[in-house]
Amino acid sequence: MLTLHHLDQSRSFRILWLLEHIQQPYQLQRYYRDAQTHLAPASLKNIHPLGKSPVLEWDGKVIAESGAIVELLIQKLAPSLAPTMDDPAYVDYLQWIHFSESSAMVPYLLKVFNAIELQQGTQLAFLEQYTQAEFDKVFGFVETHLLDKDFLVADRLTGADFMLGFVLNGLLYNMQQAEHYPNIKRYVDGLSALPSWQAAVEIEQQGVAG
Structure with missing residues:
Protein backbone atom coordinates (compact mmCIF):
# COMPACT_ATOMS: atom_id res chain seq x y z
CA MET A 1 0.00 0.00 0.00
CA ALA A 82 3.34 9.76 -20.70
CA PRO A 83 4.48 9.50 -24.32
CA THR A 84 6.69 6.52 -25.02
CA MET A 85 10.42 7.21 -25.18
CA ASP A 86 10.47 6.74 -28.95
CA ASP A 87 7.67 9.27 -29.41
CA PRO A 88 8.98 12.74 -30.45
CA ALA A 89 6.59 14.21 -27.85
CA TYR A 90 8.60 12.55 -25.07
CA VAL A 91 11.22 15.31 -25.23
CA ASP A 92 8.50 17.95 -24.81
CA TYR A 93 7.01 15.93 -21.95
CA LEU A 94 10.31 15.84 -20.06
CA GLN A 95 10.91 19.55 -20.62
CA TRP A 96 7.51 20.51 -19.19
CA ILE A 97 7.89 18.12 -16.24
CA HIS A 98 11.13 19.84 -15.22
CA PHE A 99 10.01 23.34 -16.26
CA SER A 100 7.34 23.16 -13.57
CA GLU A 101 9.78 23.03 -10.66
CA SER A 102 12.56 25.11 -12.20
CA SER A 103 11.68 27.87 -14.65
CA ALA A 104 8.09 28.28 -13.42
CA MET A 105 8.43 27.86 -9.68
CA VAL A 106 11.39 30.20 -9.17
CA PRO A 107 9.68 33.46 -10.26
CA TYR A 108 6.42 32.28 -8.70
CA LEU A 109 8.00 31.87 -5.27
CA LEU A 110 10.07 35.03 -5.62
CA LYS A 111 6.85 36.93 -6.29
CA VAL A 112 5.28 35.46 -3.16
CA PHE A 113 8.31 36.19 -0.96
CA ASN A 114 8.76 39.71 -2.35
CA ALA A 115 5.14 40.53 -1.53
CA ILE A 116 5.69 39.42 2.07
CA GLU A 117 8.84 41.50 2.37
CA LEU A 118 7.16 44.58 0.91
CA GLN A 119 4.30 44.23 3.40
CA GLN A 120 6.91 44.29 6.16
CA GLY A 121 8.40 47.49 4.79
CA THR A 122 11.50 45.98 3.19
CA GLN A 123 12.91 48.08 0.35
CA LEU A 124 13.57 45.91 -2.71
CA ALA A 125 15.68 47.13 -5.61
CA PHE A 126 17.27 44.59 -7.93
CA LEU A 127 15.22 41.64 -6.69
CA GLU A 128 11.83 43.20 -7.41
CA GLN A 129 12.77 44.18 -10.97
CA TYR A 130 14.40 40.83 -11.65
CA THR A 131 11.41 38.92 -10.30
CA GLN A 132 8.90 40.83 -12.40
CA ALA A 133 10.97 40.42 -15.56
CA GLU A 134 11.32 36.65 -15.00
CA PHE A 135 7.67 36.33 -14.01
CA ASP A 136 6.47 38.06 -17.19
CA LYS A 137 8.88 36.09 -19.38
CA VAL A 138 8.10 32.66 -17.97
CA PHE A 139 4.35 32.92 -17.75
CA GLY A 140 4.12 34.83 -21.00
CA PHE A 141 5.86 31.85 -22.60
CA VAL A 142 3.32 29.46 -21.09
CA GLU A 143 0.44 31.70 -22.16
CA THR A 144 1.66 31.63 -25.76
CA HIS A 145 2.25 27.87 -25.70
CA LEU A 146 -1.30 27.20 -24.52
CA LEU A 147 -2.95 29.07 -27.38
CA ASP A 148 -5.64 26.69 -28.72
CA LYS A 149 -4.34 23.86 -26.47
CA ASP A 150 -6.21 21.94 -23.79
CA PHE A 151 -3.08 20.12 -22.58
CA LEU A 152 0.65 20.81 -22.56
CA VAL A 153 1.84 17.84 -24.60
CA ALA A 154 0.49 15.59 -27.37
CA ASP A 155 -3.09 16.89 -27.15
CA ARG A 156 -3.84 14.74 -24.11
CA LEU A 157 -3.46 14.69 -20.35
CA THR A 158 0.06 13.72 -19.24
CA GLY A 159 2.23 13.95 -16.16
CA ALA A 160 3.32 17.39 -17.35
CA ASP A 161 -0.19 18.69 -16.67
CA PHE A 162 -0.16 17.25 -13.15
CA MET A 163 3.08 19.11 -12.51
CA LEU A 164 2.40 22.51 -14.08
CA GLY A 165 -1.36 22.65 -13.48
CA PHE A 166 -0.71 23.13 -9.76
CA VAL A 167 1.56 26.13 -10.39
CA LEU A 168 -0.77 27.75 -12.88
CA ASN A 169 -3.78 27.35 -10.64
CA GLY A 170 -1.86 29.25 -7.96
CA LEU A 171 -0.88 31.89 -10.48
CA LEU A 172 -4.50 32.55 -11.37
CA TYR A 173 -6.28 32.27 -8.07
CA ASN A 174 -3.71 32.86 -5.32
CA MET A 175 -2.02 35.70 -7.19
CA GLN A 176 -5.20 36.97 -8.86
CA GLN A 177 -3.61 36.96 -12.33
CA ALA A 178 -6.48 35.42 -14.31
CA GLU A 179 -7.29 38.54 -16.32
CA HIS A 180 -3.72 38.71 -17.66
CA TYR A 181 -3.51 35.11 -18.89
CA PRO A 182 -6.69 34.02 -20.72
CA ASN A 183 -5.11 30.95 -22.31
CA ILE A 184 -3.77 29.77 -18.98
CA LYS A 185 -7.17 30.37 -17.41
CA ARG A 186 -8.93 28.28 -20.05
CA TYR A 187 -6.35 25.53 -19.56
CA VAL A 188 -6.65 25.50 -15.76
CA ASP A 189 -10.43 25.64 -15.91
CA GLY A 190 -10.33 22.53 -18.10
CA LEU A 191 -8.09 20.68 -15.66
CA SER A 192 -10.14 21.70 -12.65
CA ALA A 193 -13.28 20.32 -14.32
CA LEU A 194 -11.77 16.82 -14.32
CA PRO A 195 -13.42 14.49 -11.78
CA SER A 196 -10.01 13.53 -10.39
CA TRP A 197 -9.07 17.18 -9.71
CA GLN A 198 -12.40 17.78 -8.03
CA ALA A 199 -11.97 14.62 -5.93
CA ALA A 200 -8.53 15.81 -4.79
CA VAL A 201 -9.91 19.25 -3.88
CA GLU A 202 -12.72 17.65 -1.89
CA ILE A 203 -10.30 15.42 0.02
CA GLU A 204 -8.08 18.38 0.89
CA GLN A 205 -11.04 20.50 1.95
CA GLN A 206 -12.37 17.69 4.15
CA GLY A 207 -9.05 17.65 5.97
CA VAL A 208 -9.09 21.42 6.51
CA ALA A 209 -12.71 21.30 7.72
CA GLY A 210 -11.84 18.47 10.10
Whole structure:
Protein backbone atom coordinates (compact mmCIF):
# COMPACT_ATOMS: atom_id res chain seq x y z
CA MET A 1 0.00 0.00 0.00
CA LEU A 2 1.23 3.48 -0.87
CA THR A 3 1.25 6.13 1.83
CA LEU A 4 1.14 9.80 0.84
CA HIS A 5 2.34 12.23 3.49
CA HIS A 6 0.23 15.18 2.46
CA LEU A 7 0.59 18.79 3.58
CA ASP A 8 -2.37 21.05 2.93
CA GLN A 9 -1.88 23.87 0.39
CA SER A 10 1.32 22.39 -0.99
CA ARG A 11 2.86 20.67 -3.99
CA SER A 12 1.47 17.46 -2.54
CA PHE A 13 -1.80 18.32 -4.29
CA ARG A 14 -0.13 17.08 -7.49
CA ILE A 15 0.29 13.60 -6.04
CA LEU A 16 -3.14 13.53 -4.45
CA TRP A 17 -4.68 14.47 -7.80
CA LEU A 18 -2.61 11.89 -9.70
CA LEU A 19 -3.47 9.07 -7.28
CA GLU A 20 -7.15 9.94 -7.55
CA HIS A 21 -6.90 10.06 -11.34
CA ILE A 22 -5.31 6.64 -11.72
CA GLN A 23 -7.57 5.28 -8.96
CA GLN A 24 -4.63 3.81 -7.11
CA PRO A 25 -5.41 2.73 -3.52
CA TYR A 26 -3.33 4.66 -1.00
CA GLN A 27 -3.22 5.74 2.60
CA LEU A 28 -3.29 9.46 3.35
CA GLN A 29 -1.34 10.89 6.26
CA ARG A 30 -2.33 14.52 6.74
CA TYR A 31 -0.20 17.39 7.97
CA TYR A 32 -1.25 20.98 8.58
CA ARG A 33 0.62 24.25 8.34
CA ASP A 34 1.36 26.29 11.44
CA ALA A 35 -1.31 28.95 11.81
CA GLN A 36 1.25 31.67 12.58
CA THR A 37 4.22 30.85 10.36
CA HIS A 38 2.33 28.99 7.62
CA LEU A 39 5.23 26.52 7.57
CA ALA A 40 5.06 22.73 7.58
CA PRO A 41 4.97 21.07 11.01
CA ALA A 42 8.16 19.67 12.50
CA SER A 43 6.58 16.19 12.51
CA LEU A 44 7.24 15.90 8.78
CA LYS A 45 10.95 15.63 9.60
CA ASN A 46 10.17 12.27 11.15
CA ILE A 47 9.35 11.05 7.65
CA HIS A 48 12.05 12.83 5.65
CA PRO A 49 14.94 15.01 6.91
CA LEU A 50 13.86 17.98 4.79
CA GLY A 51 10.49 18.12 6.54
CA LYS A 52 8.64 18.89 3.33
CA SER A 53 5.70 17.42 1.45
CA PRO A 54 4.90 15.47 -0.66
CA VAL A 55 6.62 12.37 0.59
CA LEU A 56 5.57 8.97 -0.68
CA GLU A 57 6.28 5.70 1.11
CA TRP A 58 6.31 2.88 -1.43
CA ASP A 59 7.87 -0.58 -1.41
CA GLY A 60 10.12 0.28 1.51
CA LYS A 61 11.36 3.52 -0.05
CA VAL A 62 10.74 7.07 1.17
CA ILE A 63 10.48 9.26 -1.92
CA ALA A 64 10.56 13.05 -1.90
CA GLU A 65 10.30 15.61 -4.74
CA SER A 66 6.97 15.86 -6.50
CA GLY A 67 8.50 15.58 -9.98
CA ALA A 68 10.23 12.32 -9.11
CA ILE A 69 7.06 10.95 -7.52
CA VAL A 70 4.95 11.87 -10.56
CA GLU A 71 7.42 10.23 -12.95
CA LEU A 72 7.67 7.06 -10.86
CA LEU A 73 3.93 6.67 -10.41
CA ILE A 74 3.33 7.10 -14.12
CA GLN A 75 6.15 4.77 -15.16
CA LYS A 76 5.00 1.99 -12.84
CA LEU A 77 1.24 2.43 -12.60
CA ALA A 78 -0.06 4.68 -15.38
CA PRO A 79 2.21 4.61 -18.47
CA SER A 80 -0.61 5.96 -20.62
CA LEU A 81 -0.03 9.35 -18.96
CA ALA A 82 3.34 9.76 -20.70
CA PRO A 83 4.48 9.50 -24.32
CA THR A 84 6.69 6.52 -25.02
CA MET A 85 10.42 7.21 -25.18
CA ASP A 86 10.47 6.74 -28.95
CA ASP A 87 7.67 9.27 -29.41
CA PRO A 88 8.98 12.74 -30.45
CA ALA A 89 6.59 14.21 -27.85
CA TYR A 90 8.60 12.55 -25.07
CA VAL A 91 11.22 15.31 -25.23
CA ASP A 92 8.50 17.95 -24.81
CA TYR A 93 7.01 15.93 -21.95
CA LEU A 94 10.31 15.84 -20.06
CA GLN A 95 10.91 19.55 -20.62
CA TRP A 96 7.51 20.51 -19.19
CA ILE A 97 7.89 18.12 -16.24
CA HIS A 98 11.13 19.84 -15.22
CA PHE A 99 10.01 23.34 -16.26
CA SER A 100 7.34 23.16 -13.57
CA GLU A 101 9.78 23.03 -10.66
CA SER A 102 12.56 25.11 -12.20
CA SER A 103 11.68 27.87 -14.65
CA ALA A 104 8.09 28.28 -13.42
CA MET A 105 8.43 27.86 -9.68
CA VAL A 106 11.39 30.20 -9.17
CA PRO A 107 9.68 33.46 -10.26
CA TYR A 108 6.42 32.28 -8.70
CA LEU A 109 8.00 31.87 -5.27
CA LEU A 110 10.07 35.03 -5.62
CA LYS A 111 6.85 36.93 -6.29
CA VAL A 112 5.28 35.46 -3.16
CA PHE A 113 8.31 36.19 -0.96
CA ASN A 114 8.76 39.71 -2.35
CA ALA A 115 5.14 40.53 -1.53
CA ILE A 116 5.69 39.42 2.07
CA GLU A 117 8.84 41.50 2.37
CA LEU A 118 7.16 44.58 0.91
CA GLN A 119 4.30 44.23 3.40
CA GLN A 120 6.91 44.29 6.16
CA GLY A 121 8.40 47.49 4.79
CA THR A 122 11.50 45.98 3.19
CA GLN A 123 12.91 48.08 0.35
CA LEU A 124 13.57 45.91 -2.71
CA ALA A 125 15.68 47.13 -5.61
CA PHE A 126 17.27 44.59 -7.93
CA LEU A 127 15.22 41.64 -6.69
CA GLU A 128 11.83 43.20 -7.41
CA GLN A 129 12.77 44.18 -10.97
CA TYR A 130 14.40 40.83 -11.65
CA THR A 131 11.41 38.92 -10.30
CA GLN A 132 8.90 40.83 -12.40
CA ALA A 133 10.97 40.42 -15.56
CA GLU A 134 11.32 36.65 -15.00
CA PHE A 135 7.67 36.33 -14.01
CA ASP A 136 6.47 38.06 -17.19
CA LYS A 137 8.88 36.09 -19.38
CA VAL A 138 8.10 32.66 -17.97
CA PHE A 139 4.35 32.92 -17.75
CA GLY A 140 4.12 34.83 -21.00
CA PHE A 141 5.86 31.85 -22.60
CA VAL A 142 3.32 29.46 -21.09
CA GLU A 143 0.44 31.70 -22.16
CA THR A 144 1.66 31.63 -25.76
CA HIS A 145 2.25 27.87 -25.70
CA LEU A 146 -1.30 27.20 -24.52
CA LEU A 147 -2.95 29.07 -27.38
CA ASP A 148 -5.64 26.69 -28.72
CA LYS A 149 -4.34 23.86 -26.47
CA ASP A 150 -6.21 21.94 -23.79
CA PHE A 151 -3.08 20.12 -22.58
CA LEU A 152 0.65 20.81 -22.56
CA VAL A 153 1.84 17.84 -24.60
CA ALA A 154 0.49 15.59 -27.37
CA ASP A 155 -3.09 16.89 -27.15
CA ARG A 156 -3.84 14.74 -24.11
CA LEU A 157 -3.46 14.69 -20.35
CA THR A 158 0.06 13.72 -19.24
CA GLY A 159 2.23 13.95 -16.16
CA ALA A 160 3.32 17.39 -17.35
CA ASP A 161 -0.19 18.69 -16.67
CA PHE A 162 -0.16 17.25 -13.15
CA MET A 163 3.08 19.11 -12.51
CA LEU A 164 2.40 22.51 -14.08
CA GLY A 165 -1.36 22.65 -13.48
CA PHE A 166 -0.71 23.13 -9.76
CA VAL A 167 1.56 26.13 -10.39
CA LEU A 168 -0.77 27.75 -12.88
CA ASN A 169 -3.78 27.35 -10.64
CA GLY A 170 -1.86 29.25 -7.96
CA LEU A 171 -0.88 31.89 -10.48
CA LEU A 172 -4.50 32.55 -11.37
CA TYR A 173 -6.28 32.27 -8.07
CA ASN A 174 -3.71 32.86 -5.32
CA MET A 175 -2.02 35.70 -7.19
CA GLN A 176 -5.20 36.97 -8.86
CA GLN A 177 -3.61 36.96 -12.33
CA ALA A 178 -6.48 35.42 -14.31
CA GLU A 179 -7.29 38.54 -16.32
CA HIS A 180 -3.72 38.71 -17.66
CA TYR A 181 -3.51 35.11 -18.89
CA PRO A 182 -6.69 34.02 -20.72
CA ASN A 183 -5.11 30.95 -22.31
CA ILE A 184 -3.77 29.77 -18.98
CA LYS A 185 -7.17 30.37 -17.41
CA ARG A 186 -8.93 28.28 -20.05
CA TYR A 187 -6.35 25.53 -19.56
CA VAL A 188 -6.65 25.50 -15.76
CA ASP A 189 -10.43 25.64 -15.91
CA GLY A 190 -10.33 22.53 -18.10
CA LEU A 191 -8.09 20.68 -15.66
CA SER A 192 -10.14 21.70 -12.65
CA ALA A 193 -13.28 20.32 -14.32
CA LEU A 194 -11.77 16.82 -14.32
CA PRO A 195 -13.42 14.49 -11.78
CA SER A 196 -10.01 13.53 -10.39
CA TRP A 197 -9.07 17.18 -9.71
CA GLN A 198 -12.40 17.78 -8.03
CA ALA A 199 -11.97 14.62 -5.93
CA ALA A 200 -8.53 15.81 -4.79
CA VAL A 201 -9.91 19.25 -3.88
CA GLU A 202 -12.72 17.65 -1.89
CA ILE A 203 -10.30 15.42 0.02
CA GLU A 204 -8.08 18.38 0.89
CA GLN A 205 -11.04 20.50 1.95
CA GLN A 206 -12.37 17.69 4.15
CA GLY A 207 -9.05 17.65 5.97
CA VAL A 208 -9.09 21.42 6.51
CA ALA A 209 -12.71 21.30 7.72
CA GLY A 210 -11.84 18.47 10.10
